Amino acid sequence: MKILVTAKRVEDPESKIKVKPDGSGIVQEGLKYKINPFDEIGVEEGLRLVAKHGGEVVVVSIGGKEVQEQLRHALAMGATRAVWVNHTGPLDQMGVAGLLQKVAEKEKPDLVILGKQAIDDDQNQVGQYLAEFLGWGQATFASKVESLESEQEKNKVPALQMGADNKSVRVVREVDNGLATLECALPAVVTTDLRLNLPRYASLPGIMKAKSKPIEELTPAKLSVDVTPKVQVLKMASPPPRKAGIKVPDVATLVDKLRNEAKVV
Amino acid sequence: MQQTQEHRAIRQTVRKFVEQELNPHIDAWEAAEIFPAREVFRKLGELGLLGITKPAEFGGLGLDASFSVAFAEELGHCTCGALPMAIGVVTDMATPALARFGSDALRREFLAPTLTGERVCSIAVSEPGAGSDVAGVTTTARRDGDDYVIDGSKMWITNGMQADWICLLANTGDGPAHANKSLIVVPMDRPGITRSKIRKLGMWASDTAQLFFDGVRVPVRFRIGEEGRGFAMQMQQFQEERLFVAASTLVTFDRLIAQTAEYTRQRKAFGQPILDNQTVHFRLAELQTEVEALRALIYRTVELYVENKDDAEVVKLASMCKLKSGRLARELADGCLQYWGGMGFTWDNPVARAYRDLRLGSIGGGADEVMLGIISKAMGTLPRKSRG
Ligand SMILES: Cc1cc2nc3c(=O)[nH]c(=O)nc-3n(C[C@H](O)[C@H](O)[C@H](O)COP(=O)(O)OP(=O)(O)OC[C@H]3O[C@@H](n4cnc5c(N)ncnc54)[C@H](O)[C@@H]3O)c2cc1C
Ligand SMILES: Cc1cc2nc3c(=O)[nH]c(=O)nc-3n(C[C@H](O)[C@H](O)[C@H](O)COP(=O)(O)OP(=O)(O)OC[C@H]3O[C@@H](n4cnc5c(N)ncnc54)[C@H](O)[C@@H]3O)c2cc1C
DSSP, X not given: OEEEEEOOEEEOTTSOOOBOTTSXXXXXXXXXXXXXXXXXXXXXXXXXXXXXXXXXXXXXXXXXXXGHHHHHHHHHHTOOEEEEEEOOSOOOHHHHHHHHHXXXXXXXXXXXXXXXXOTTTOOOXXXXXXXXXXXXXXXXXXXXXXXXXXXXXXXXXXXXXXXXXXXXXXXXXXXXXXXXXXXXXXXXEEEEOGGGOOOOOOOHHHHHHHXXXXXXXXXXXXXXXXXOOSSOOOOOOOOOOOOOOOOXXXXXXXXXXXXXXXXXX | OOXXXXXXXXXXXXXXXXXXXXXXXXXXXXXXXXXXXXXXXXXXXXXXXXXXXXXXXXXXXXXXXXXXXXXXXXXXXXXXXXXXXXXXXXXXXXXXXXXXXXXXXXXXXIIHHHHTTSSOEEEEOOBTTBXXXXXXXOOEXXXXXTEEEEEEXXXXXXXXXTOSEEEEEEEOSSSOXXXXXXXEEEETTSTTEEEEEOOOSSOTTSOEEEEEEEEEEEEGXXXXXXXXXXXXXXXHHXXXXXXXXXXXXXXXXXXXXXXXXXXXXXXXXXXXXGGGSHXXXXXXXXXXXXXXXXXXXXXXXXXXXXXXXXXXXXXXXXXXXXXXXHHHHHHHHHHHHHTTGGGGGSXXXXXXXXXXXXXXXGTTTSOHHHHXXXXXXXXXXXXXXXXX
């Protein structure tokens, strides 16, 4: 079985992110980057599936040379090889899905796993577009409500489960009022939610082995995809800063303020 | 010091490990005055983090010291000093001599299971009567047939309550003090060993023990390297220890300064944030400069060490790293604590914990004065009579 997993490079949420004064983007200096946490969950799920069913995890990322760092991270976790679509410059979600479509058609995986969204722009679109472009079934927000790591959870049926014939996948997904279980024919597209699993650490031997695993370089031109964005970011702005709190002398004042200023009681 | 993609990746793994596997438990382990060594080392072993510089034949990765120093640095994300110290004992204090000079059989039996985290170890050099003066240790290992019979006591032994084996420095002969000692692997389940726990000012999550040896028998083949070379091997082993100790303080220093800046930015006195007093933000700027200077010194020392670990210059520079880190720890913890006012004097305050833990830096692994002696000797300024 072959599983294709995406690994987007995103700003580390622990970095202090500031919008440029002219609103054209964010200040890049001093930022740290990491693999999109939802993608890391995808890599982990892929590795667990191939550990059970055999096969390989191929990881793909789109961006400049620097995204190789995220590819290497996924390789260090255990992915077999990587595809790097070398592209710098603007790219919208349709563009990403278009590139991934071509990569998927080339690689012919049984399953594509993506994060439900990337934590930088929180779009939540690529998995859905990709399924549509490929004409494959999709199951978004694959999840588990409890941590998969508890003893009890380990004994439970995993959220992603292959059919006995290896021709379908059963996916538990989080919905507003509980869990829904979907069954998709393979090949299919799955996106991961936060509670699907707890990704493993990249071990030291894994990190050193990743050094010699192959990264294939592709470009939008080689894949014949026109990535001219249809969506344009006009301006970015920080949310208004939260006002400082105040101290009130007694409960009576607090109640008064809650009632007459905040109007919440 | 070189910083490759692999260095960055190891840093990421270690930091995440510290934040997920250690920090959530530190308060409980501090209160218990011990941490679950076996569990922690097994997890570290699974990730290959205990054998960074160790030979591949025994389960190590065979990488150079720039990787182990990156590891030490990231352990500084730990919210106490005890865990980095306890881990450092296993990776850089008790095992370098065994890895370098031990027989294959000894390395298979003791090094390999230590690198997987199955076996916990200690370095046992200091004694009640000899700490700074390592040549003055009085524990003896007397030859009796194919055994050594060990008598004496070791003091301040980190991981001492939980260790499965120790790397022991003992007198194996009557010759001159620098040529009569050997390093011996002693399994801690041998009859005649007792342990007692020591309560301390800081480093609470780390168990520190006094060990007593009463006619303890171990086979002669448990000796590391040649007989009589123990003192020299221990002096070499100290270089790794000193680099580790110094490197493991850097991130902690950064964090103390950042936490203090954050606290004093929020805290107002006399109508303005305390941080806005020039004396406060200038002091923090000064301290951060010192930290960067120390970092540069450590990186330079590592570069030299990677080129040739036996370069005499390494001994001097590693001692300078250790000295500066110990001194700066005191200055910085005290300086930061001051700006927290009464809060800094409370037990659970993070700066207060660092103030207690980091105080060890100027004492353990060779006191500041011992470092100054080594540096003076290297500079050719140490008077003859003080030479050991
Ligand atoms: C928490 C903790 C953990 C430790 N872990 C270990 C361990 O795992 N294994 C181990 O073997 N040891 C360990 N030690 C021991 C440590 O290495 C010694 O405490 C240290 O070497 C100092 O020795 P001492 O305590 O005997 O002090 P002393 O040798 O009695 O020295 C006391 C003081 O005298 C001064 N002094 C000494 N020599 C000179 C000099 N030449 N000139 C001027 N002043 C001097 C210094 O200020 C020094 O601090 C640990 C200690 C502590 C506190
Ligand atoms: C054990 C203990 C016992 C105590 N007992 C009593 C008691 O019995 N009764 C009582 O009333 N109080 C008591 N106190 C409180 C003590 O007096 C205060 O902690 C002290 O006055 C400092 O105030 P603070 O803690 O609010 O610090 P802050 O006012 O928040 O000041 C924090 C730090 O900011 C710096 N700072 C403040 N102002 C300036 C400035 N203008 N320029 C530059 N730097 C500045 C200083 O370094 C200071 O340490 C006690 C405190 C402790 C810890």
